[in-house]
Each structure stands twice: as C-alpha cells, then as structure tokens.
Amino acid sequence: MTDLTKLFAPRSVALVGATDHPTSFGGRVFQTMIGFGFPGKIYPVNPRDPEIAGLKAYPSVRDIPGEVDLAIVLIASQMIPEALEQMVEKGVKAAIIKCATDTAGVTPVIDNVLRASARAQKATGVPISTHTWGEAHGPMQSTS
Numbered sequence: 001m002t003d004l005t006k007l008f009a010p011r012s013v014a015l016v017g018a019t020d021h022p023t024s025f026g027g028r029v030f031q032t033m034i035g036f037g038f039p040g041k042i043y044p045v046n047p048r049d050p051e052i053a054g055l056k057a058y059p060s061v062r063d064i065p066g067e068v069d070l071a072i073v074l075i076a077s078q079m080i081p082e083a084l085e086q087m088v089e090k091g092v093k094a095a096i097i098k099c100a101t102d103t104a105g106v107t108p109v110i111d112n113v114l115r116a117s118a119r120a121q122k123a124t125g126v127p128i129s130t131h132t133w134g135e136a137h138g139p140m141q142s143t144s
Contacts, residue, residue, distance in 0.1 A: 018044035
C-alpha cells in the first residue's frame with residue numbers, strides 16, 4: 001500500500017509557480033500557506049524571481065538544496081511534463097498538479113499532462129494528483 005504521509009502531512013513543499021502576485025493562483029496558494037503558518041519548509045520555485053515574500057526562490061525543482069516531500073505544481077500546462085521530470089530526478093515524494101484550460105484547443109496538451117503524470121507515478125510509485133479545469137474537460141478531472 002502507498003504511504004500517503006508525504007501527501008497529507010509534508011515536512012517540506014516545493015511550490016512550483018510561486019509568485020508574490022496576490023491575484024495569481026500561485027500567489028494565492030503561496031500566501032495561504034504562509035498565512036496559515038505551514039510548519040514545514042516552503043521552497044518557492046519560479047525561474048524569474050530570485051526571492052518571493054522574503055524566501056529564496058529556486059529556478060527549478062532540481063535546484064532546491066533540501067529534500068522535498070510534496071510538490072504543488074501551478075504552472076502552464078505545456079511546462080508540466082518537464083516539471084514532472086525534474087520532480088522524478090529530485091526524488092519528490094508526492095505531487096499535486098493543477099492546470100487551467102480555457103479553450104477546447106488545449107485538449108491535447110492536457111492529455112499529454114495526464115499521460116506524463118501517469119508515467120511518472122508508474123515509474124516512481126509516488127502519489128500524484130493531477131487536476132484540470134476549464135472548458136476543455138469540464139469543471140475538473142483528476143487522475144487520482
């Protein structure tokens with residue numbers, strides 16, 4: 001049976017797509033984690049920002065110096081397969097992936113994300129929860 005401790009009680013979280021912009025999804029999730037006092041280590045990942053809200057930001061998951069229990073991925077759908085590869089290389093223990101869609105034309109991209117998530121999960125045994133929402137797939141779909 002898969003141990004879900006790293007998914008539900010992580011000691012460290014890589015927030016891929018973190019930003020200090022309060023209106024963006026990555027900014028809202030980051031501020032919520034800070035505001036509710038997440039007790040573990042938070043590793044913001046954003047290649048454009050060296051620091052987010054006083055925390056050192058990392059250009060990629062590969063660049064994080066410590067162990068990562070959970071990755072929360074909030075980036076463009078097209079970038080998710082590469083992020084998954086980085087997470088597998090880093091040894092991330094669990095992942096939650098959120099990706100938005102707004103047109104039916106991105107269905108192949110979302111399908112690619114879902115396939116990449118399934119491959120990473122099969123290869124590592126790591127629990128990965130992938131959610132999409134928008135017009136392309138209705139309100140939400142999940143691989144979990």
